[in-house]
Amino acid sequence: MPAIEVQRQMLPMFGSPNQGARFYNPELPQTEPFVPGHRTCAGCGPSIQYRMTSKAAGDNTILVGPTGCMYVANSSYLCTPYNVPWAHTQIGSAGSFTAGVAAAYEAMIRKGKWKGPFPNIICEAGDGSASDIGLASISGALYRNHDCLIICYDNEQYANTGIQASSRTPYGGMTTFSPPGKMVPEAKTLFPKDLARMMAAGHPHCYVATASVGYPIDLMNKVRKGLNHKGAAYMMIYTPCQKGFVYETPRSIDLGRLVVECGLYPMWEWDPAKREFDYSFRPGSMRPVSEYLKLQGRFGHLHAEHIATLQKFANAQWKMMGVELPDALLWAADAKNLSDMAAADEAVAVALTV
Amino acid sequence: MATETVKKKKVRINGCVASAQAAKYADVDVITAYPIRPYTATMIALAQMVANGELDADYIVADSEHSQLSIAHGASSSGARVFTGSSGVGVQFAYELYSPISGTRMPVQMMIADRTLDPPGDFGSEHTDALSTRDMGWLMGWSCDAQEAFDNHLLGFRIGEDPRVLLPQMVCQDGFFVSHITTDVELPDTGQVKEFLPPYKHPYPLDPRRPVSHGPQIMPEQGPPLQLERARAMEGAVPVIEQAHEEFAKIFGRKYDPWIEEYMTSDAEVVFFLQGAHGVTARYAIQHMRQRGAKVGLVRLKTIRPYPTDRVNEVLSKFAVVGVVETNLALGSVSSGGVLYAEVCGALYESAKRPLVLSFMAGMGGEAIVLKEFYWMTQKMLDAKKRGKIEKRTHWVGFEE
Numbered sequence: 001m002p003a004i005e006v007q008r009q010m011l012p013m014f015g016s017p018n019q020g021a022r023f024y025n026p027e028l029p030q031t032e033p034f035v036p037g038h039r040t041c042a043g044c045g046p047s048i049q050y051r052m053t054s055k056a057a058g059d060n061t062i063l064v065g066p067t068g069c070m071y072v073a074n075s076s077y078l079c080t081p082y083n084v085p086w087a088h089t090q091i092g093s094a095g096s097f098t099a100g101v102a103a104a105y106e107a108m109i110r111k112g113k114w115k116g117p118f119p120n121i122i123c124e125a126g127d128g129s130a131s132d133i134g135l136a137s138i139s140g141a142l143y144r145n146h147d148c149l150i151i152c153y154d155n156e157q158y159a160n161t162g163i164q165a166s167s168r169t170p171y172g173g174m175t176t177f178s179p180p181g182k183m184v185p186e187a188k189t190l191f192p193k194d195l196a197r198m199m200a201a202g203h204p205h206c207y208v209a210t211a212s213v214g215y216p217i218d219l220m221n222k223v224r225k226g227l228n229h230k231g232a233a234y235m236m237i238y239t240p241c242q243k244g245f246v247y248e249t250p251r252s253i254d255l256g257r258l259v260v261e262c263g264l265y266p267m268w269e270w271d272p273a274k275r276e277f278d279y280s281f282r283p284g285s286m287r288p289v290s291e292y293l294k295l296q297g298r299f300g301h302l303h304a305e306h307i308a309t310l311q312k313f314a315n316a317q318w319k320m321m322g323v324e325l326p327d328a329l330l331w332a333a334d335a336k337n338l339s340d341m342a343a344a345d346e347a348v349a350v351a352l353t354v
Numbered sequence: 355m356a357t358e359t360v361k362k363k364k365v366r367i368n369g370c371v372a373s374a375q376a377a378k379y380a381d382v383d384v385i386t387a388y389p390i391r392p393y394t395a396t397m398i399a400l401a402q403m404v405a406n407g408e409l410d411a412d413y414i415v416a417d418s419e420h421s422q423l424s425i426a427h428g429a430s431s432s433g434a435r436v437f438t439g440s441s442g443v444g445v446q447f448a449y450e451l452y453s454p455i456s457g458t459r460m461p462v463q464m465m466i467a468d469r470t471l472d473p474p475g476d477f478g479s480e481h482t483d484a485l486s487t488r489d490m491g492w493l494m495g496w497s498c499d500a501q502e503a504f505d506n507h508l509l510g511f512r513i514g515e516d517p518r519v520l521l522p523q524m525v526c527q528d529g530f531f532v533s534h535i536t537t538d539v540e541l542p543d544t545g546q547v548k549e550f551l552p553p554y555k556h557p558y559p560l561d562p563r564r565p566v567s568h569g570p571q572i573m574p575e576q577g578p579p580l581q582l583e584r585a586r587a588m589e590g591a592v593p594v595i596e597q598a599h600e601e602f603a604k605i606f607g608r609k610y611d612p613w614i615e616e617y618m619t620s621d622a623e624v625v626f627f628l629q630g631a632h633g634v635t636a637r638y639a640i641q642h643m644r645q646r647g648a649k650v651g652l653v654r655l656k657t658i659r660p661y662p663t664d665r666v667n668e669v670l671s672k673f674a675v676v677g678v679v680e681t682n683l684a685l686g687s688v689s690s691g692g693v694l695y696a697e698v699c700g701a702l703y704e705s706a707k708r709p710l711v712l713s714f715m716a717g718m719g720g721e722a723i724v725l726k727e728f729y730w731m732t733q734k735m736l737d738a739k740k741r742g743k744i745e746k747r748t749h750w751v752g753f754e755e
Binding site for chain 2: 003059060061062064071072075076077078080082083084085086087088089090092093095096097098099100101103104105106107108110111113114116119136137139140143144
C-alpha cells in the first residue's frame with residue numbers, strides 16, 4: 001500500500017498596525033479551545049497565555065500538559081477547561097510525550113489509519129519543566145524535528161509547588177528556595193538560563209521565538225508561525241505569576257509590557273530558513289529596570305547594588321539586540337544613583353506573604 | 355508500505371530478533387529506541403526493517419529511556435500501536451512512566467531482555483530490573499526461548515489492546531540466555547497474524563474530532579474508584595488471557611498454558627519454581643536427577659502479573675518441597691533473598707497442605723545456573739523432605755557446602 005501524503009494546514013497571520021497595540025482585533029477567531037471556569041488565580045499570566053495560544057491554534061489542535069500550574073490548576077477531574085484533546089504527562093516528559101503524539105499522527109495518517117489534516121500539536125510546559133527537568137526531552141523533540149510547537153510558559157519559578165526557584169528565576173528574585181537573608185541579601189544569586197537562545201542555537205532548523213502576554217497579537221502570530229513551520233518550533237513566553245511575583249492582580253499585562261520595555265525579556269525570533277535572529281521588535285518605550293522591579297514583592301528586598309546589577313544585565317540584553325543605550329539607562333546602572341527597595345527585615349515580612 | 359507477506363517459515367534467530375520480528379508482524383506504528391545491552395539487538399533489527407521498507411513505522415531514537423517510555427505513552431494515547439523496550443538500569447530510568455501508562459490504560463508494549471542492575475556494571479541477566487516494576491499495573495511474564503518470546507509478543511498485543519483490558523505489557527526474556535541464543539523459530543503467515551490480532555483501536559484517543567482530557571488532577575476522594583478500576587482491569591485480564599491463548603493455539607498450532615508450565619510433576623515430591631530461561635537447564639537437570647531416582651519436577655511461572663494465585667496454590671500444594679529459584683535480588687525482603695519467595699508463600703498460605711518452601715539465590719549477576727547447581731539444590735530439597743523441615747529459608751547457591 002503506498003504511503004498517504006500528510007496534509008498540513010496553514011494559519012493566516014493577524015494584521016495589526018502596531019504589534020504591541022492593545023485593541024480589539026476583529027480577525028480574532030471566536031473559538032475558545034481553552035474555556036473559563038478553571039481554578040487558576042485571578043490575573044494568572046500562564047492561563048491568559050493559554051487562551052491566546054489555543055485561540056490562535058484553533059480547533060484542530062491537541063494540547064499536551066506536563067505537570068505544572070497549567071496541569072494542576074486547570075484540569076480538575078470530571079471538569080475540564082479544554083475544548084480540544086488534552087493529555088497530562090510527567091513534568092520531565094514535555095518534549096517526549098509531545099513527540100509521541102506527533103509521531104503517532106505521522107504514522108497513522110501515512111498508513112491510512114487516521115484521515116484528516118495533520119493536527120496542531122502544542123505542548124504547554126512551565127519553565128521548571130522546560131528549563132530543568134524536561135530540558136533533555138524537549139531538546140530531543142526539537143532535534144528530531146517532530147511537527148509540533150513546544151511552549152515554555154515562563155513564570156520564572158515553580159509556582160504550582162509553592163514558588164520555588166527554577167533556572168529561569170531572575171537574579172534577585174525571592175522564592176521559597178531562594179529567600180533573602182543576612183548571608184544572601186539579593187536572594188537568588190544566579191542569573192537565569194538563556195533558555196530560548198539555547199534552543200535556537202542548538203536546534204537551528206527549528207522556528208524559535210520569545211513572546212510576552214503584554215503583546216497578544218505578536219504572541220498569537222508567533223504561535224501561528226510556529227505551527228505553520230513544518231517541523232519543530234519552540235516559544236518561550238513571559239507569563240507573570242501574581243502569587244509568586246506578588247503584585248496587584250490587574251497588572252499582569254502591564255508587567256508583560258514592562259519586562260520588555262525594561263530590557264529584561266528580549267523579544268526576538270529565530271528564522272530557521274535564514275539561520276539568523278530577528279531583533280526588529282521594539283517596545284514603545286525603554287525604561288530602567290526599577291520601574292519593573294518596584295511593582296513586585298519578590299524584588300522588595302533588593303539593595304541599590306542589586307538593582308544596578310540587574311540594570312547592567314538589561315543593558316547587555318539591549319546591546320545584544322543592537323539597541324543603542326540612552327544615557328538614562330547607563331546612569332541607572334550605577335548603584336550610587338539608586339536607592340534600596342526595602343530593608344532586609346521588611347523583605348522577610350514580604351516573604352511571609354508569598 | 356504494509357508489512358510484506360511472508361509464508362509460514364522456520365528461521366534461526368535469537369530472542370532479540372524474534373521480538374523484532376513479532377513487532378513487525380504486529381505492524382507497529384511507532385517504535386522508540388534507546389541503546390542498552392542486551393535488548394539493543396531488537397532495536398537494531400527493527401531499524402534495519404524500517405530502513406529496508408519491510409515495516410512502515412516511525413522509528414524514534416529517544417534521548418533516554420524516560421523519553422522512550424513517554425514517547426510511547428504519547429503515541430499510544432493518540433491511537434498508534436507502540437513498541438519499545440529496555441534492559442537493566444534502562445528499565446529503572448523510565449520508572450516514573452510505568453504507573454501513568456497503565457493508569458491512563460495505554461496498551462504500550464515493552465520488550466525486556468533482563469540485565470543486572472548497577473553496581474557493579476554487569477551485562478548478565480538477572481530479573482530484578484523488570485521485577486522491580488511488577489506492581490505498576492503492567493501485564494508481565496517471562497519467555498524461556500526465542501519461539502516463546504515471539505509468541506508472547508503477539509499474545510501481549512492481543513491481550514493488552516483488548517477493550518476489556520487496555521493495559522501495557524512487559525514481555526520479558528532473560529538477557530543472553532534467550533536474547534542472544536539462536537534457535538529455530540517458526541514465523542507465521544501474515545494472514546494468521548491478521549486473524550489473531552485485530553487493529554489497535556483505543557476507545558478514547560487524543561483526536562481533535564472527539565476531544566477528551568487524559569489524566570486530569572483528582573481530589574483524594576476520587577482516587578479510590580480510579581485505583582479500583584485499574585485493579586479490576588488487571589483481574590479482568592485473566593479470562594482474556596486464557597481466551598487469547600486458546601485462540602492462539604487454534605490459529606498458530608502452539609498450545610501454551612498461560613500461567614504455569616509443569617515438567618515431570620505427575621509423581622514429583624520436590625519441585626523447582628522459577629521463571630524464564632533457566633527452566634531449559636532445569637529440564638535437563640531433572641532428567642538426570644530422575645535417572646538417579648530423585649522424584650523432582652519443574653513448575654515454571656509464565657505470567658507473574660496478573661499473578662495466578664489460586665493456580666500456584668493448587669499446583670504447588672501437591673508437593674512436599676518447593677525450591678524457588680529466584681534469579682533476582684530483593685534485599686532485606688521476607689526471605690532476605692528474592693521476590694518470588696513471598697509470591698509463592700503468599701499463594702500457599704491458604705493451602706490446607708502447605709509444602710516446605712526454600713529460596714535459592716542462583717543465577718545472580720547473570721551467571722548460568724549449571725547442572726551441578728541444580729543437582730545441589732535438588733539435594734537440599736530432598737534433605738528438607740526427609741527432615742520434615744527446612745534448614746533455612748534462603749540458600750546462596752555456590753556459597754555453601
